[in-house]
Amino acid sequence: MQHQHPTMPVGLPDDNQAWPQCLRCTDAVFSVAMFSLAILLAHSSFQGAERGDATYFVGFAGGTALAISLFIIGIRDAGIRYLGLSRSITVHEDPVRGLGLAIPVRKSNTRILSGILFGTAAYGASASLGWFLGFGESLMPSGRDTLPGAVLLLAGAIVMTALALFVFAFRATTELQMFR
Numbered sequence: 001m002q003h004q005h006p007t008m009p010v011g012l013p014d015d016n017q018a019w020p021q022c023l024r025c026t027d028a029v030f031s032v033a034m035f036s037l038a039i040l041l042a043h044s045s046f047q048g049a050e051r052g053d054a055t056y057f058v059g060f061a062g063g064t065a066l067a068i069s070l071f072i073i074g075i076r077d078a079g080i081r082y083l084g085l086s087r088s089i090t091v092h093e094d095p096v097r098g099l100g101l102a103i104p105v106r107k108s109n110t111r112i113l114s115g116i117l118f119g120t121a122a123y124g125a126s127a128s129l130g131w132f133l134g135f136g137e138s139l140m141p142s143g144r145d146t147l148p149g150a151v152l153l154l155a156g157a158i159v160m161t162a163l164a165l166f167v168f169a170f171r172a173t174t175e176l177q178m179f180r
Contacts, residue, residue: 031074038067055130062122069115100179117164124157
Protein backbone atom coordinates (compact mmCIF):
# COMPACT_ATOMS: atom_id res chain seq x y z
CA MET A 1 0.00 0.00 0.00
CA GLN A 2 1.64 3.24 -1.13
CA HIS A 3 0.47 6.62 0.04
CA GLN A 4 1.70 9.86 1.51
CA HIS A 5 2.10 9.48 5.25
CA PRO A 6 0.95 12.49 7.31
CA THR A 7 3.81 12.27 9.84
CA MET A 8 6.57 12.47 7.20
CA PRO A 9 5.73 15.31 4.83
CA VAL A 10 7.39 15.33 1.43
CA GLY A 11 8.22 18.63 -0.22
CA LEU A 12 7.90 20.95 2.75
CA PRO A 13 10.76 23.46 3.15
CA ASP A 14 11.68 22.53 6.73
CA ASP A 15 13.67 19.93 8.64
CA ASN A 16 10.98 17.29 8.11
CA GLN A 17 11.81 16.73 4.46
CA ALA A 18 11.93 13.10 3.50
CA TRP A 19 14.96 13.65 1.25
CA PRO A 20 16.67 17.03 1.69
CA GLN A 21 19.06 18.25 -0.98
CA CYS A 22 22.34 19.74 0.18
CA LEU A 23 24.48 21.94 -2.04
CA ARG A 24 27.96 20.53 -2.58
CA CYS A 25 30.28 23.37 -3.59
CA THR A 26 33.05 21.22 -5.06
CA ASP A 27 30.59 19.57 -7.46
CA ALA A 28 29.17 22.99 -8.34
CA VAL A 29 32.68 24.27 -9.15
CA PHE A 30 33.30 21.14 -11.24
CA SER A 31 30.07 21.86 -13.13
CA VAL A 32 31.13 25.43 -13.88
CA ALA A 33 34.49 24.13 -15.14
CA MET A 34 32.79 21.55 -17.39
CA PHE A 35 30.39 24.17 -18.74
CA SER A 36 33.32 26.47 -19.51
CA LEU A 37 35.14 23.59 -21.20
CA ALA A 38 32.02 22.82 -23.25
CA ILE A 39 31.93 26.43 -24.48
CA LEU A 40 35.61 26.29 -25.47
CA LEU A 41 35.19 22.94 -27.22
CA ALA A 42 32.08 24.14 -29.06
CA HIS A 43 34.01 27.22 -30.22
CA SER A 44 36.82 24.97 -31.50
CA SER A 45 34.26 22.78 -33.24
CA PHE A 46 32.75 25.77 -35.03
CA GLN A 47 36.23 26.93 -36.04
CA GLY A 48 36.76 23.53 -37.65
CA ALA A 49 33.47 23.88 -39.49
CA GLU A 50 34.44 27.33 -40.77
CA ARG A 51 37.71 25.90 -42.12
CA GLY A 52 35.86 22.97 -43.70
CA ASP A 53 37.72 20.42 -41.55
CA ALA A 54 35.10 17.75 -40.87
CA THR A 55 37.29 15.65 -38.56
CA TYR A 56 38.14 18.67 -36.42
CA PHE A 57 34.45 19.64 -36.29
CA VAL A 58 33.20 16.15 -35.36
CA GLY A 59 36.03 15.55 -32.89
CA PHE A 60 35.44 18.73 -30.94
CA ALA A 61 31.66 18.28 -31.18
CA GLY A 62 32.18 14.90 -29.48
CA GLY A 63 34.29 16.62 -26.84
CA THR A 64 31.52 19.18 -26.38
CA ALA A 65 28.95 16.39 -25.85
CA LEU A 66 31.27 14.80 -23.30
CA ALA A 67 31.76 18.08 -21.40
CA ILE A 68 28.02 18.84 -21.41
CA SER A 69 27.26 15.35 -20.07
CA LEU A 70 29.82 15.81 -17.30
CA PHE A 71 28.31 19.24 -16.56
CA ILE A 72 24.88 17.63 -16.09
CA ILE A 73 26.33 14.97 -13.81
CA GLY A 74 28.16 17.62 -11.78
CA ILE A 75 25.05 19.77 -11.40
CA ARG A 76 23.06 16.79 -10.19
CA ASP A 77 25.78 15.70 -7.79
CA ALA A 78 26.00 19.28 -6.49
CA GLY A 79 22.39 18.97 -5.32
CA ILE A 80 20.83 21.11 -8.03
CA ARG A 81 18.88 18.26 -9.57
CA TYR A 82 15.57 19.88 -8.79
CA LEU A 83 14.80 23.41 -7.67
CA GLY A 84 12.48 21.98 -5.07
CA LEU A 85 12.18 18.56 -3.54
CA SER A 86 11.57 15.88 -6.14
CA ARG A 87 7.93 14.83 -6.34
CA SER A 88 8.97 11.36 -7.44
CA ILE A 89 10.46 10.59 -4.00
CA THR A 90 7.57 9.49 -1.83
CA VAL A 91 7.00 8.03 1.59
CA HIS A 92 6.21 4.34 1.36
CA GLU A 93 4.53 2.31 4.07
CA ASP A 94 5.21 -1.40 4.01
CA PRO A 95 3.11 -3.66 6.27
CA VAL A 96 6.22 -5.59 7.36
CA ARG A 97 9.01 -2.98 7.34
CA GLY A 98 7.06 0.14 8.31
CA LEU A 99 7.74 3.65 6.99
CA GLY A 100 10.35 4.28 4.35
CA LEU A 101 11.17 6.16 1.17
CA ALA A 102 10.46 5.06 -2.39
CA ILE A 103 12.89 6.52 -4.93
CA PRO A 104 12.29 5.65 -8.58
CA VAL A 105 15.40 5.39 -10.73
CA ARG A 106 15.14 7.59 -13.78
CA LYS A 107 16.31 6.68 -17.25
CA SER A 108 18.04 10.03 -17.74
CA ASN A 109 21.21 8.59 -16.23
CA THR A 110 21.45 6.08 -19.07
CA ARG A 111 20.98 8.90 -21.57
CA ILE A 112 23.77 10.90 -19.96
CA LEU A 113 26.07 7.89 -19.97
CA SER A 114 25.21 7.31 -23.63
CA GLY A 115 26.09 10.95 -24.35
CA ILE A 116 29.47 10.48 -22.69
CA LEU A 117 30.16 7.30 -24.63
CA PHE A 118 28.96 8.74 -27.97
CA GLY A 119 30.99 11.92 -27.43
CA THR A 120 34.13 9.94 -26.66
CA ALA A 121 33.51 7.67 -29.66
CA ALA A 122 33.00 10.64 -31.99
CA TYR A 123 36.25 12.21 -30.87
CA GLY A 124 38.21 8.96 -31.19
CA ALA A 125 36.72 8.05 -34.57
CA SER A 126 37.30 11.48 -36.09
CA ALA A 127 40.87 11.66 -34.75
CA SER A 128 41.64 8.21 -36.11
CA LEU A 129 39.94 8.73 -39.47
CA GLY A 130 41.63 12.11 -39.81
CA TRP A 131 44.99 10.41 -39.36
CA PHE A 132 44.15 7.58 -41.81
CA LEU A 133 42.86 10.00 -44.45
CA GLY A 134 45.84 12.31 -44.07
CA PHE A 135 43.90 15.34 -42.84
CA GLY A 136 46.31 15.88 -40.00
CA GLU A 137 47.02 14.77 -36.47
CA SER A 138 45.57 17.78 -34.67
CA LEU A 139 43.18 15.62 -32.62
CA MET A 140 45.77 12.94 -31.80
CA PRO A 141 47.73 13.23 -28.55
CA SER A 142 51.34 14.30 -28.97
CA GLY A 143 53.56 11.25 -29.35
CA ARG A 144 50.59 9.02 -30.22
CA ASP A 145 50.08 10.29 -33.75
CA THR A 146 51.26 7.00 -35.22
CA LEU A 147 49.59 4.06 -36.94
CA PRO A 148 49.22 2.06 -33.68
CA GLY A 149 47.76 5.17 -31.99
CA ALA A 150 45.24 5.66 -34.79
CA VAL A 151 44.25 1.98 -34.74
CA LEU A 152 43.86 2.07 -30.96
CA LEU A 153 41.65 5.18 -31.16
CA LEU A 154 39.50 3.61 -33.87
CA ALA A 155 39.11 0.38 -31.88
CA GLY A 156 38.21 2.37 -28.79
CA ALA A 157 35.66 4.39 -30.77
CA ILE A 158 34.03 1.18 -32.03
CA VAL A 159 33.86 -0.24 -28.49
CA MET A 160 32.47 3.04 -27.11
CA THR A 161 29.80 3.15 -29.83
CA ALA A 162 28.75 -0.43 -29.07
CA LEU A 163 28.60 0.34 -25.34
CA ALA A 164 26.63 3.54 -25.97
CA LEU A 165 24.08 1.67 -28.09
CA PHE A 166 23.76 -1.03 -25.42
CA VAL A 167 23.35 1.49 -22.60
CA PHE A 168 20.88 3.59 -24.60
CA ALA A 169 18.77 0.50 -25.39
CA PHE A 170 18.80 -0.66 -21.75
CA ARG A 171 15.45 0.23 -20.17
CA ALA A 172 15.46 -1.14 -16.64
CA THR A 173 12.78 0.36 -14.42
CA THR A 174 13.75 0.22 -10.78
CA GLU A 175 12.52 1.66 -7.53
CA LEU A 176 14.80 1.91 -4.53
CA GLN A 177 13.02 1.54 -1.21
CA MET A 178 14.70 2.40 2.09
CA PHE A 179 13.19 1.73 5.49
CA ARG A 180 14.11 2.78 9.01
